[in-house]
Amino acid sequence: MTVGLIQLTVGDDPAVNLPATVAMIRNAAAQGAQLVLTPEATNLLSPDRAWQARVLQREDRDPTLAALRAEAQDLGIWLLVGSLALATDDADGRFANRSLLIAPDGAIAARYDKLHMFDVAISATETFRESAAYRPGDRAALARAAGVPVGMTICYDVRFPHLYRRLAQAGARILTVPSAFNPATGEAHWETLLRARAIETGCFVLAPAQCGTHPAPNSPDRRPRRSHGHSLVVDPWGKVLSDGGVTPGPVVVTLDLSAVDGARSRIPSLTHDRPFAAPEPDDRTHDRT
DSSP, X not given: XXXXXXXXXXXXXXXXXXXXXXXXXXXXXXXXXXXXXXXXXXXXXXXXXXXXXXXXXOGGGOXXXXXXXXXXXXXXXXXXXXXXXXXXXXXXXXXXXXXEEEOTTSOXXXXXXXXXXXEEEOSSSOEEEGGGTBOOOOOOEEEEETTEEEEEOOGGGGGOHHHHHHHHHTTOSEEEXXXXXXXXXXXXXXXXXXXXXXHHHTOEEEEOBBEEEOOOTTOTTSOOOEEEOOOEEEOXXXXXXXXXXXXXEEEEEEOOTHHHHHHHHHSOXXXXXXXXXXXXXXXXXXXXX
């Protein structure tokens, strides 16, 4: 299977972001990609929640999704839209961070709402609380693209290895991790985490990423976000097959899917689970002398 990973630097206007995305998808398809993947937040990245509330649409009305469905059909490719920020009907007004797999006929073959919210304090001046604006999903997603089982995840999910193990044990041979990774954590952890998920599961890991500084002309009072880049393709033995660097563009790689069986036959750890009793909580109020 030949895959194309699209690395983007989107801004806060979906209409402005779409043409560059479509051009890169066409470029990857022209190079023979059967499955093309875009990163997390394909339609926009904005630090301004009020602006998001103004421009985001529900799935059935989202112009980016409609255009990408038409593009997949025109090109005859499988297209994993890494994620779109979408409006919902939730009473609290929170959005969905949703990954969508589009079939070559333009139909939506699978959906996945990000399970784990990025609620962290990276430093004294840089904090994120994704759950304030986005509602978490509640189920994992396993789909087929060109006959190959694909486990769908998004960004911060990569820090929760049990999710990937469950997907692999359910049959996944490819794991997708579309992301908009923070530069600080990306420098420290991005490649290590992705290689670990590949090694643990014996899967190919495909991680299309956002990169650079994201323009936010509609949010002039807020500091624009930055992303780490380095879209990665990792094989089931943990080898990095391709690194997208720090500039926008497509990366096209041909996968030898027999490598999945090869890695799993050498290290069959997916079949070696054993039940065990959970440890007792560490009650630090006890005297340990």
